[in-house]
Amino acid sequence: MEKVLLKNIDNPNSADVEEYLKIGGYRNLSSALSRSPKEILEEIKKSGLRGRGGAGFPTAMKWNFAVADPKFPKYLICNADEGEPGTFKDRPILERNPHLLIEGMVISGYALGSEHGHIYLRGEYPAARDILDAAIDQAYKKKYLGDDILGKGIKFHLSVHQGAGAYICGEETALIESIEGKKGQPRTKPPFPVNVGAWDMPTIVNNVETLSNVPYIIEIGGEAYSHIGSSDCPGPKLFSVSGCVNKPGVYELPMGTTLRDIIYEYAGGVRSGSQLKAVIPGGISTPVLPANSIDCAMDFVSMPKAGSMLGSGAVIVMDESVCMVKVAYRALKFFEHESCGKCVPCREGTDWLRKVLERVETGKGKVGDIELLSDVAGIMSGRTFCPLGDGAAGVVLGMIKHFRNEFEEHIKNKECKLRTVS
Amino acid sequence: MFNDTILKEIEGIRSKYPDHKSALLPALYIAQREFGWLSEEAMLSVSKALNMPAALVRGTASFYSMFRHKPMGRNLIQLCTNVSCMILGAERLVDLLQSRYGLLPNETTQDGRFSLVIMECIGACGTAPAMLVNTDFHDNLTEKSIEEVLENYK
Numbered sequence: 190m191e192k193v194l195l196k197n198i199d200n201p202n203s204a205d206v207e208e209y210l211k212i213g214g215y216r217n218l219s220s221a222l223s224r225s226p227k228e229i230l231e232e233i234k235k236s237g238l239r240g241r242g243g244a245g246f247p248t249a250m251k252w253n254f255a256v257a258d259p260k261f262p263k264y265l266i267c268n269a270d271e272g273e274p275g276t277f278k279d280r281p282i283l284e285r286n287p288h289l290l291i292e293g294m295v296i297s298g299y300a301l302g303s304e305h306g307h308i309y310l311r312g313e314y315p316a317a318r319d320i321l322d323a324a325i326d327q328a329y330k331k332k333y334l335g336d337d338i339l340g341k342g343i344k345f346h347l348s349v350h351q352g353a354g355a356y357i358c359g360e361e362t363a364l365i366e367s368i369e370g371k372k373g374q375p376r377t378k379p380p381f382p383v384n385v386g387a388w389d390m391p392t393i394v395n396n397v398e399t400l401s402n403v404p405y406i407i408e409i410g411g412e413a414y415s416h417i418g419s420s421d422c423p424g425p426k427l428f429s430v431s432g433c434v435n436k437p438g439v440y441e442l443p444m445g446t447t448l449r450d451i452i453y454e455y456a457g458g459v460r461s462g463s464q465l466k467a468v469i470p471g472g473i474s475t476p477v478l479p480a481n482s483i484d485c486a487m488d489f490v491s492m493p494k495a496g497s498m499l500g501s502g503a504v505i506v507m508d509e510s511v512c513m514v515k516v517a518y519r520a521l522k523f524f525e526h527e528s529c530g531k532c533v534p535c536r537e538g539t540d541w542l543r544k545v546l547e548r549v550e551t552g553k554g555k556v557g558d559i560e561l562l563s564d565v566a567g568i569m570s571g572r573t574f575c576p577l578g579d580g581a582a583g584v585v586l587g588m589i590k591h592f593r594n595e596f597e598e599h600i601k602n603k604e605c606k607l608r609t610v611s
Numbered sequence: 612m613f614n615d616t617i618l619k620e621i622e623g624i625r626s627k628y629p630d631h632k633s634a635l636l637p638a639l640y641i642a643q644r645e646f647g648w649l650s651e652e653a654m655l656s657v658s659k660a661l662n663m664p665a666a667l668v669r670g671t672a673s674f675y676s677m678f679r680h681k682p683m684g685r686n687l688i689q690l691c692t693n694v695s696c697m698i699l700g701a702e703r704l705v706d707l708l709q710s711r712y713g714l715l716p717n718e719t720t721q722d723g724r725f726s727l728v729i730m731e732c733i734g735a736c737g738t739a740p741a742m743l744v745n746t747d748f749h750d751n752l753t754e755k756s757i758e759e760v761l762e763n764y765k
Contacts, residue, residue, distance in 0.1 A: 262629075274693040274732035312677045313689075313733045315746035348627045353636055354677035356731060368628075370635030370663075372674040388629045431695040431736035438737045473694055503736070511698050519697050523731050526676075 190417075193405045193425045194398060195441045198285040204320050206327040209288040215333055217404035221296045222341050229300035230256065233403070235411025239422045242268055242359070242396035243472070243500045245489030251393060252301055254383035258391040263303040266387065266394045267294060268364060269310040269317075272356040273472035274523060275503035278427035278439050279397035283310070283317040286401070287324035291347065293400035295333060296407060298345040301393055306347040309364050312354050321349050356527035360575050361394040363529065374529045375575040398427055419445030419488040428487065430456040432506035433463065445491065448483040451504055463508035467591070471500020473520050474580030476587030477513070497587070512607035513592040514599050517585060518546040524581035535578030538569040542585055554600035562596075563589055612656045617645060621660050631661055639672055648679040676731075684719040684726035686764040689743040692729050695736035700753075704740055705729070707754045712761075724765065 197203045197212050209215070221229055234249035255263055267290065271279040282290055294306045310318060325347055328334040336344050350368050352358050358367045362376035365387045386392020402424055406414045415423045426444040428451050431437045435457030442455065448470055452458065459465045465480040470487065475498040478485075485495035492499045507516065525539040545562055548554050566582040573579050589596060599605055613621070621641060625634040638657045639649065646653040649672050658665040672678045688708070692701040708714040708727055719726040735741035738750030742757075749760045 271734055272732060275695050275736050276732075277734040277736050280734050311734070312675075313730070313743070315743070316748065350633075351636065351640065353639070353675035354731075355675050367636065368633055369630065370632035370671060372671055388633075429736060431739055432698055437739075469694070505695055505698075505736070507698060516694055516698070519692070519694050523693055526731055529674075 203285045217407040218292050221407045226300045232411040236406045236414040237423045241398035255391045255393045264387045264392040265298050265303040265306045267308040269397045270359040272359050273501045275472045275505045276501040278429045289401050291328050293403040295345050296403050304344040308349045311352045357529045374531045418443030422489045429503040433460045433508040434506045445486040445488045466509050467507045469505040471498050472503035475500040476583050479591045513595045514550045517588040518550045520584050532574035534569045535573040541565050549599050552603040559596050648682050684723050688727045689730045691733045693732040696740040699739045701740035
């Protein structure tokens, strides 16, 4: 498949506007501006594009809600708070292909009737900050941004807002709180951001990868785009592959590529001399799958049927040397650290799950701890304010479901036999 | 308190947002850059520059893990130990920092050369284990290479 999102990234100067123009950059913006916003919305609808941040919400539906709201100004926010552990797919776009994202945002802003864009960038990407700032500067000089884009009297302004190390700010309402200068704690929905978002105005929050698909949809048309990959969630998809594989990295493949192909065809298979044990398919918040469950299509519709989720498409591969109890413990340490503290089930639940997992992993587990973990996780499920707590519970329940014997061994033998291996 | 140049910089940031409170995170970053960490004086400077209650500034600052609430060493090591880094040996690197430099998480070496913060994923999972030193990424670390890298930070 022709690369769309990672096009030209092997060129060391790919972030420069001149290099982007050489490969046809900003041509799709020019063609989009010669059509009506309504026509652009129609193309996005036909394309079947779904949000790449993890939820897979139909982009056109989100956009139409915002367009239908009569309030102005409307804000377009790019969620570049890529914080889901295992995920590093937006980083190559931000660092190597920033003009693709900018072009996508200007086209989207035009379709949405928004003249104000912000890129909410995670604090842990300092290089991306400088690269984006430089790219935005170039785009202003070339009139792809500003008060008179390409001489057509269309306005769109864009700036970067840097986060400061809070995973929860990847949740769109927490992100909005954060950009307003507050603690990043999720808001009650409804009202949804498309109606009452940043500074109480209609706000569209889309992931980096989602917005970066927009120029290509304009280029080939929504209809042609809808035939790429899985029919019910089409398009190219970026997969971040990490862990015990020979060729970790970001792979751009059609949506619906199987997990097996991603690991063995593209990422070079499991590192030599070892066997696959488990895969976390969509970032740390998605339930683990055992080695015999990897013949599933990686898309938003198929993965829930396989017992997990596509999430951000962050595939973490684990071989036999990896202790599942330890992975669960490390994951819960993360969730406990990142819980915003707003709701009881998440605040208390992640704390309890981490404590119990810590004692099991360190050989101090008690008989009944597996039931305690299941009980706490079960109570959390579906009762937390936002998906963070739900994800944490799902991780524990998935680990116990597929690797219960490892938990039992830890409790019985009072040690982790793999502790020194990894 | 901030000098006029810094106040002008903050003023410029304020103008990018419809509400002045939105400049809080950027202003805290500036305060951290200027003071090295978010001391009481640093946060009061932000409070004054943005005309926001000090309690609001402190409350927000304490929520985000990249804001520092005590003085840091000359070089800040931000080492990831989340799952992708952990399964490829990040914990051995934490142990090495302790044995080689006497450096513990959330602490600073006695000579003020390094501070260590354990990170929750820095988006370098494909080149794990990884760390940021100040604003530089260092990937595919081993116990040998981490020492070589750190030699460049005095």
